[in-house]
Amino acid sequence: MSIPPKPKVSVLIQTLNEEANIAACLDCFSWCDDIVVLxxxxxxxxxxxxxxxGVRWFERPFDGRASHxxxxxxxxxxxxxxxxxxxxDERVPAELAAEIAQVTQEATPSVAAFRVNRRDYFEGRWIPRCTGxxxxxxxxxxxxxxxxxxxANPVPIVDGEIGELKSEYHHYPFSKGLSHWVARHNTYSSYEAEETIRSLSAGGFHPRDLISRDRVVRRRALKALSFRLPARPLLKFxxxxxxxxxFLDGGPGLRYCLLQCFYEFLIVLKLRELRRGASEIEDR
Structure with missing residues (x-):
């Protein structure tokens, strides 16, 4: 599938010390005449x-994915x-680029966004099952x-219909090594612990969302449910x-699931820490 000339699409890329990834990422967007790096x-x-x-370059301190x-x-x-x-650390193959160009030309005004499926890679392999x-x-x-x-893991609020693309983008979360992944998820776990406190305080879980036809709503409901369950790391594994x-993803699947279990355990520990700190303040 060839890419139509001059697709009317801009590209936004977020970066922080991405010298190992940025060139390969930008190579995927040779068809775009408006690439913005934040x-x-x-x-x-x-x-x-x-x-x-030839990108347009913007800078600001990072203060969370959503606000950024x-x-x-x-x-x-x-x-x-x-x-x-x-x-x-993501790559857009040619078939996805062509589909992006096509759907943006044909989309009706009621359509405000499109979802794109993601392929996650670990240890040189696509690991579909243990990444959902x-x-x-x-x-x-x-x-x-x-x-x-x-x-962390920001939720989009879209004013309009959301379509689905058939093509996929490729994600290489370990492209800068395991140490970087652990450091990044150490930060994310702090954000998730804060979100857990907010969700529990707001009562933001609606059981009916677990059977919603919208898979994003179902995923959000599962996340909210997980905040309320014991043994979260074990359940996630x-x-x-x-x-x-x-288990069908072989050794990489096992190791990836254990890493996700570790990440969930960090969230649980930081949640306990936040609650203990709040309790100590109340006792003063």
Whole structure:
């Protein structure tokens, strides 16, 4: 499938010290004439490499995924009416680029966004079962009709219909090594612990959402339910490794599920820490 000439789509990429990834990411968007990089004050060669591709460069301190992306929607004047969002450790194959160009040309005004399925890679392999594939994530949208909530794993709030693309993007979360993944998820676990406190306080769980036809709503409901269950790390491991068939992904699947279990355990420990701190303040 060839890419139509000059698709009316801008590209937004978030970066923080991505010199190892940014060139390969930008190579995927040779068809785009408006690539915007929103950087979180990188200290490596990310800017130097990115500017070789003629990108528009913006900088601001990182203060959570949702607020970062909402800032971009409010302060960046994109050239085109559609924006495709990518992280630097993601790749857009030619078939997805062609589909992006096609659907944005044909979309009716009622359609405000499209979900794109993600393929996660670990130890050189695609690991579909233990990553919950297919997992549709809003990546293509009209910038004036979307905003996000939550610091980590932000939830899109879209003003309009959401379509589904058939093609997929590829994600390499370990492209900068295991140590980087652990450091990043150490930060994310703090955000998730804070979100857990907020969710429990707000009573944001609706059991009917567990059977919603919208898989994003179902996923959000499962997340809210998990906040309320004991033994969360063990349950997450059993869900992905046993129920979702992660054991069929071989050794990489087992190790990935154990890493996810570790991440969930960090969230539980930090939640306990937050509760203990709140209790100590009340006792003073």
């Amino acid at each position: 950087d979180s004050l990188s200290t490596d060669r990310t800017e130097e490499i990115a500017r070789r591709y 992306q909402n800032w971009a929607m409010a302060h960046i004047a994109f050239k085109h009416p559609w924006v495709y969002y990518s992280d630097a 594939y297919p997992l549709g994530i809003v990546r293509l949208f009209r910038p004036d009709r979307i905003r996000w909530e939550r610091k 059993c869900y992905f490794y046993v129920w979702k068939g992660g």
